[in-house]
Amino acid sequence: MTKLQAKNIVKHFDxxxxxxxxLDGINLDVQEGDFxxxxxxxxxxxxxxxxxxxxxxxxDSGEILLNGNPISTPGPDRTMVFQEGALFPWLKVIDNVExxxxxxxxxxxxxxxxxxxxxxxxxxxxxxxxxxxxxSTGMKQRVAIARALAMDPEILLMDEPFAxxxxxxxxxxxxxxxLIWEKTKKTIIxxxxxISESVILGNxxxxxxxRPSKIKKEITIDYRRPRLMEDENLQxxxxxxxxxxxxEVIAQIKDENP
Amino acid sequence: xxxxxxxxxxxxxxxxxxxAALFLAIFVGVWELVFVLGIFPKISLPSPMMVAGSFDKIxxxxxxxxxxxxxxxRLVAGFSISIVLGTLIGFTMIRFKGxxxxxxxxxxxxxxxxxxxxxxxxxxxxxxxxxxxxxxVIMSSIFSVMISTYSSIRNIPTxxxxxxxxxxxxxxxxxxxxxxxxxxxxxxIGLRQGWSFAWHAIIGAEIxxxxxxxxxxxxxxxxxxxxxxxxxxxxxxxxxxxxVDRFLLNKIEEKIRRKxxxxxx
Numbered sequence: 001m002t003k004l005q006a007k008n009i010v011k012h013f014d015x016x017x018x019x020x021x022x023l024d025g026i027n028l029d030v031q032e033g034d035f036x037x038x039x040x041x042x043x044x045x046x047x048x049x050x051x052x053x054x055x056x057x058x059x060d061s062g063e064i065l066l067n068g069n070p071i072s073t074p075g076p077d078r079t080m081v082f083q084e085g086a087l088f089p090w091l092k093v094i095d096n097v098e099x100x101x102x103x104x105x106x107x108x109x110x111x112x113x114x115x116x117x118x119x120x121x122x123x124x125x126x127x128x129x130x131x132x133x134x135x136s137t138g139m140k141q142r143v144a145i146a147r148a149l150a151m152d153p154e155i156l157l158m159d160e161p162f163a164x165x166x167x168x169x170x171x172x173x174x175x176x177x178x179l180i181w182e183k184t185k186k187t188i189i190x191x192x193x194x195i196s197e198s199v200i201l202g203n204x205x206x207x208x209x210x211r212p213s214k215i216k217k218e219i220t221i222d223y224r225r226p227r228l229m230e231d232e233n234l235q236x237x238x239x240x241x242x243x244x245x246x247x248e249v250i251a252q253i254k255d256e257n258p
Numbered sequence: 259x260x261x262x263x264x265x266x267x268x269x270x271x272x273x274x275x276x277x278a279a280l281f282l283a284i285f286v287g288v289w290e291l292v293f294v295l296g297i298f299p300k301i302s303l304p305s306p307m308m309v310a311g312s313f314d315k316i317x318x319x320x321x322x323x324x325x326x327x328x329x330x331x332r333l334v335a336g337f338s339i340s341i342v343l344g345t346l347i348g349f350t351m352i353r354f355k356g357x358x359x360x361x362x363x364x365x366x367x368x369x370x371x372x373x374x375x376x377x378x379x380x381x382x383x384x385x386x387x388x389x390x391x392x393x394x395v396i397m398s399s400i401f402s403v404m405i406s407t408y409s410s411i412r413n414i415p416t417x418x419x420x421x422x423x424x425x426x427x428x429x430x431x432x433x434x435x436x437x438x439x440x441x442x443x444x445x446x447i448g449l450r451q452g453w454s455f456a457w458h459a460i461i462g463a464e465i466x467x468x469x470x471x472x473x474x475x476x477x478x479x480x481x482x483x484x485x486x487x488x489x490x491x492x493x494x495x496x497x498x499x500x501x502v503d504r505f506l507l508n509k510i511e512e513k514i515r516r517k518x519x520x521x522x523x
Contacts, residue, residue, distance in 0.1 A: 054424055055423075055424075056420050056423065056424065074420075074423040074424045074426075075424075075426060076424075076425050076426035078424070079424060079425060080420075080421070080424045082417060082420070082421060084417060086417045086418060086420070086421035088418065088421075088422075088436070088439070088440070089517075089518045089519050089520075090439040090440070090442070090517065090518055091439075099422070099425055099427075099435070100425030100426055100427075102435070103422075103425055103426045103427045103431055103435070104426055131517060131519060132519060133518070133519020134519075147425070151425060151426075
């Protein structure tokens with residue numbers, strides 16, 4: 001079943017008075033339970049695309065359909081894990097996880113139950129009453145994931161959530177995220193500039209072309225899970241994507257140094 | 259925080275207190291010396307003991323306790339009104355962007371406007387009474403509250419708002435549960451500044467237009483050439499300002515900053 005459909009999404013940016021095309025007709029169908037990774041050079045508009053799906057930005061033309069219904073505003077059916085976590089420093093960890101549930105008017109007892117479950121899942125039970133400044137970056141991202149999952153969204157959006165982590169923590173979370181995906185059967189769109197991440201996580205990897213952004217290539221990776229960083233069988237996918245992106249990176253450098 | 263860190267901090271504040279006491283002792287010593295040397299006539303510069311005597315006098319005849327009470331009452335009343343009105347105007351500035359931009363373009367002039375310059379205006383508009391004094395206090399502190407409300411909210415990192423909207427927050431819920439707490443650390447700084455403006459204003463206004471209060475004690479001292487009383491009143495004003503800022507406003511700010519994780523080294 002098609003969960004999410006992006007139809008011919010176009011987005012311009014105003015850059016020093018000139019209009020720059022950021023997204024030039026993105027078409028993407030995401031099936032229920034898909035783990036879609038979007039990978040591309042920095043500044044290629046992949047985060048913009050995710051923001052449009054989230055409803056935080058509006059496309060200039062085209063539309064996003066969720067379960068066949070057009071969407072234009074942000075909503076808890078599409079929760080996002082931001083690069084910097086975006087946790088609220090004035091709330092305890094558990095209250096951060098419960099925030100969306102509170103906004104939805106769910107009674108306190110039920111909120112506690114749900115948030116406890118996701119804190120357990122992310123191994124954060126001990127930190128329920130901590131404030132966010134007391135957590136490491138990796139723990140913060142785990143809280144952010146728990147917070148997004150607690151909303152039980154139709155689709156989970158992740159915008160380079162592991163970019164700021166050290167590599168050991170990231171490798172650990174890459175495995176954890178796969179386990180969570182298998183357990184919760186969530187539909188996930190994961191944006192990254194890190195090719196290894198996309199190969200390990202995605203069952204579909206969408207390669208974005210440099211500005212004006214289009215989808216250049218889609219690679220399906222049907223391989224057992226949990227996949228590990230050091231798995232050599234994943235190398236061929238990695239090289240395939242590197243090859244696709246090589247020209248894009250060169251094009252981008254030329255773009256920036258005319 | 260570990261116990262060691264706490265005890266280190268206690269030791270540090272004990273050390274600071276010791277230094278402050280030493281500084282005061284030296285200050286009083288120099289003062290006494292200047293007095294003994296007779297550089298200024300006795301009537302212009304009394305000795306520390308004479309000032310202590312004045313303290314005794316104005317405490318016993320109740321003019322000091324009543325003065326403190328009246329001044330603080332006016333200050334709290336005026337500043338409370340400033341907070342309520344200033345915050346409301348600040349919110350309106352956020353809600354109506356054009357209005358906000360227009361008003362904030364006057365902010366430098368409004369903030370720098372000397373509080374004492376409101377006094378003649380207030381006397382003529384409202385009169386030589388408590389309401390006139392309140393008016394000066396309000397006008398001197400309201401702009402600082404207003405501008406800080408406006409800029410604190412405008413400077414909230416957009417990621418907090420995005421994240422909140424993403425989780426379904428909107429309208430008043432978004433405002434109450436995200437906008438206000440996210441702006442709080444910088445709001446507190448604005449309130450502290452507003453408080454200090456209000457404090458400047460009340461003393462000035464009382465010197466010129468009151469028949470009771472700390473500022474009034476100063477002006478009585480001047481009228482009767484009673485320098486001891488003037489100095490006693492000044493010391494009181496200094497002490498109250500210090501206590502309120504150090505032990506009330508600063509504590510609140512520290513607490514919030516700690517909770518928000520802004521004090522991490």
